[in-house]
Amino acid sequence: MVLAAPTVARRRRPRESGAEIGKAGPLVYVVLALGAGLSVFPLYFMLVVATRTNDAIGTLPPVLTPGGNLGANVDRLLANEDAHFLRGLANSVIVSAVVTVSVVLFSSLAGFAFAKLRFRGRNALLLVIVATMAIPVQLGLIPLYILMIKLGWVGDLKAVVVPFLVSGFGVFMMRQYAAQAVSDELIEAARVDGCSTLRIYWNVVLPAVRPAAAVLALFTFMQTWNDFLWPYSVLTQEQPTVQLSLATLSTGYYSDYAQIFAGTALATLPLLAVFVLFGRQIIGGIMEGALKA
Amino acid sequence: MSTDVTTPVRPAGSPAGRGQPPRRAPVGARRERWRGRLGRADLKLSPYLYVAPFFLLFGVFGLYPLVYTAWVSLHDWPLASDEHPWSGLDNYARLLTDPVFWNALGNTVAIFLLSTVPQLTLALVGASLLNRRLRGRTFFRLSVILPMATSVAAVSIVFSQLFSRDFGLVNWLLAGVGVDPVEWQASKWSSWSAISVMVDWRWTGYNTLIYLAAMQAIPKDLYEAAALDGASAWKQFTRVTVPLLRPTILFTVIVSTIGGFQLFTEPLLFNSGSSNYQGGSLRQSQTLAMYVWENAFVKFDFGYASAVAWVLFMIILVAAALNYLAVRRLGGTRVPD
Numbered sequence: 001m002v003l004a005a006p007t008v009a010r011r012r013r014p015r016e017s018g019a020e021i022g023k024a025g026p027l028v029y030v031v032l033a034l035g036a037g038l039s040v041f042p043l044y045f046m047l048v049v050a051t052r053t054n055d056a057i058g059t060l061p062p063v064l065t066p067g068g069n070l071g072a073n074v075d076r077l078l079a080n081e082d083a084h085f086l087r088g089l090a091n092s093v094i095v096s097a098v099v100t101v102s103v104v105l106f107s108s109l110a111g112f113a114f115a116k117l118r119f120r121g122r123n124a125l126l127l128v129i130v131a132t133m134a135i136p137v138q139l140g141l142i143p144l145y146i147l148m149i150k151l152g153w154v155g156d157l158k159a160v161v162v163p164f165l166v167s168g169f170g171v172f173m174m175r176q177y178a179a180q181a182v183s184d185e186l187i188e189a190a191r192v193d194g195c196s197t198l199r200i201y202w203n204v205v206l207p208a209v210r211p212a213a214a215v216l217a218l219f220t221f222m223q224t225w226n227d228f229l230w231p232y233s234v235l236t237q238e239q240p241t242v243q244l245s246l247a248t249l250s251t252g253y254y255s256d257y258a259q260i261f262a263g264t265a266l267a268t269l270p271l272l273a274v275f276v277l278f279g280r281q282i283i284g285g286i287m288e289g290a291l292k293a
Numbered sequence: 294m295s296t297d298v299t300t301p302v303r304p305a306g307s308p309a310g311r312g313q314p315p316r317r318a319p320v321g322a323r324r325e326r327w328r329g330r331l332g333r334a335d336l337k338l339s340p341y342l343y344v345a346p347f348f349l350l351f352g353v354f355g356l357y358p359l360v361y362t363a364w365v366s367l368h369d370w371p372l373a374s375d376e377h378p379w380s381g382l383d384n385y386a387r388l389l390t391d392p393v394f395w396n397a398l399g400n401t402v403a404i405f406l407l408s409t410v411p412q413l414t415l416a417l418v419g420a421s422l423l424n425r426r427l428r429g430r431t432f433f434r435l436s437v438i439l440p441m442a443t444s445v446a447a448v449s450i451v452f453s454q455l456f457s458r459d460f461g462l463v464n465w466l467l468a469g470v471g472v473d474p475v476e477w478q479a480s481k482w483s484s485w486s487a488i489s490v491m492v493d494w495r496w497t498g499y500n501t502l503i504y505l506a507a508m509q510a511i512p513k514d515l516y517e518a519a520a521l522d523g524a525s526a527w528k529q530f531t532r533v534t535v536p537l538l539r540p541t542i543l544f545t546v547i548v549s550t551i552g553g554f555q556l557f558t559e560p561l562l563f564n565s566g567s568s569n570y571q572g573g574s575l576r577q578s579q580t581l582a583m584y585v586w587e588n589a590f591v592k593f594d595f596g597y598a599s600a601v602a603w604v605l606f607m608i609i610l611v612a613a614a615l616n617y618l619a620v621r622r623l624g625g626t627r628v629p630d
Contacts, residue, residue: 023425023426024422024425024426024427024428028422028425028427031422032419032422032423032427032433035419035433035436035437036432036433036436036437038494039436039437039439039440039494039498040436040439042440042443042448042451042452042455042494043439043440043443043451045451045454045455045462046447046451049454057454057460058459058460059460060460060465061465062460062461062462062465106346106347107347109343109344109346110343110344110346110347112343113339113340113343113344114344117339117340117343118340119337119340119341122340125344125348128348129347132351132355132356135355135359135606139358139359139362139602139603139605139606140354140355140358140359140362141358141585141586141589141602142358142362142365142585142589142595142598142599142602143357143358143359143361143362143365143599144354144358145589145590146361146365146595147353147354147357147358162350162354163350163353163354163355165346165350166346166347166350166351168347168351171344171347194328196332196335196339197335197336197339197340198335198339201343222441222442225444226443226444226445226446228444228445228446228557228558229557229558229582229586232558233586233589233590243444243445243446246444246446246447246450247446247562249450250446250449250450250453250562250565251562251565251566251567251569252567257454260450261450261451261454264446264447264450264451267444267446267447268442268443268444268447271442271443271444272439272442272443274442275435275438275439275441275442276435279431279434279435280431282438283431283434283435283438283502286438286499286502286503286506287502287503287505287506288506
């Protein structure tokens with residue numbers, strides 16, 4: 001079923017005038033604005049609470065406008081010794097960056113091999129990769145944890161980095177893209193000029209697959225940044241990712257909403273910024289079936 | 294769709310001689326031959342070298358755990374002890390009579406249905422609205438997927454506050470229409486509903502864009518023909534759009550099934566306190582994934598936790614298959630791919 005996504009992309013017609021049907025009437029705008037409002041409101045509300053005092057939050061009707069207390073809330077957050085918020089933030093940056101670079105590199109390399117090189121067992125191996133995408137994380141949770149104990153990686157950032165350095169989805173996505181974006185003639189020409197395969201990858205393939213690589217990078221970063229279950233299982237409160245810092249805050253400090261929300265806002269803003277900056281690419285990526293949930 | 298995977302990159306029958314430098318027979322000398330050999334080795338080995346990282350890492354951190362889970366589930370395997378006696382299917386037998394397991398299964402299915410049905414319906418409607426000539430297209434599209442940027446942890450925190458009993462916005466709005474304050478965490482239906490709202494808030498926009506992409510692939514003349522035949526907008530939607538979207542609907546349903554049955558973080562953080570993994574004092578919102586987690590990381594009963602994990606996996610496979618059949622029947626004809 002995962003294959004269904006790229007089919008969507010292929011079947012799409014060339015955009016002449018856009019395939020939209022009919023012009024949107026006023027009612028459509030009203031409904032869409034309502035939907036957009038519901039989508040954005042919780043994020044806005046997060047900012048509101050993050051900038052208020054706890055007294056203001058505990059009132060009726062609920063506060064709906066930002067206040068001026070963000071600084072004090074953040075101070076309390078940073079002074080909170082259980083949350084290790086700054087360390088969590090730094091850890092998340094490191095983990096997400098390393099995983100992203102690695103996934104993009106290995107995926108484009110393997111995707112190139114599957115799309116453009118001939119070798120024995122190619123189709124069988126590709127099928128294996130597609131099959132791996134259907135396996136849920138939880139199934140491997142326990143043995144992976146046992147493995148981490150054996151490796152001595154429990155509580156170590158390596159535990160949330162190394163198992164995620166490759167992605168079956170990434171390989172498949174890059175394979176699909178490389179198959180149509182890299183021209184065989186160009187590869188052939190490079191060979192005649194005496195280029196090694198690695199050089200062809202670097203000078204011909206990588207530039208050609210850059211759009212897909214960018215989308216893969218965005219989604220990988222997002223997913224890693226937001227990952228919860230595995231880090232929650234294998235890391236400790238002292239060496240958290242930013243999501244674990246949030247969990248510590250929300251389970252232990254549920255009376256100090258302003259502080260929790262200040263942390264939540266700080267942990268979310270980087271990704272919101274990415275979304276707003278790269279909105280078009282992300283929309284394009286999803287619509288071309290680039291993202292598996 | 295499998296044809297796609299096996300499509301040969303170039304016409305068959307032309308592999309020979311590909312890429313080797315043309316052989317200049319006589320004067321070429323040793324260097325040339327050495328280069329040829331190197332080139333052939335490069336051609337033969339490079340592909341394997343390039344796909345090797347995936348298979349190595351996946352083997353160690355993906356495949357091995359998968360198989361090992363099955364193995365562990367057949368043992369009595371407490372973390373603290375070095376002895377792991379074989380217990381056969383005991384863990385699975387225990388599971389069948391474990392009311393907590395059945396409770397978690399019920400919660401999981403209920404939350405899955407409560408979240409997925411409205412989510413995909415709303416996404417279909419949203420996509421058909423976005424699939425019109427529209428000002429501010431990018432703005433609307435971006436705003437519906439903005440929730441995806443939010444982490445599950447953040448979503449849970451924000452919604453727990455929105456659903457809080459005394460000062461939550463939801464209860465305040467309900468009070469406006471005369472409903473008494475609801476303690477959302479307290480009962481099954483209320484906690485299921487609140488958790489479903491969180492899930493839907495995060496994922497409806499994503500599915501909307503998936504549907505929108507598929508709708509744009511529908512040839513316009515089909516609508517024109519339908520309009521000529523006097524079909525109303527609603528008829529066009531149910532007779533043209535939905536049937537042609539079936540493969541995409543199938544895709545989203547299965548992705549939602551896989552995700553929905555693994556639901557963990559939303560219900561975990563929706564409940565507060567240090568035993569939030571129980572999903573409330575009466576386990577009213579404990580999902581299967583939370584139960585796996587409880588057995589593994591609270592009770593350290595790895596054998597039993599592994600058995601629950603395997604059963605969860607089987608349930609996902611069965612649910613996905615059932616959904617596949619159900620969606621295939623939708624509209625009566627077969628799924629094009």
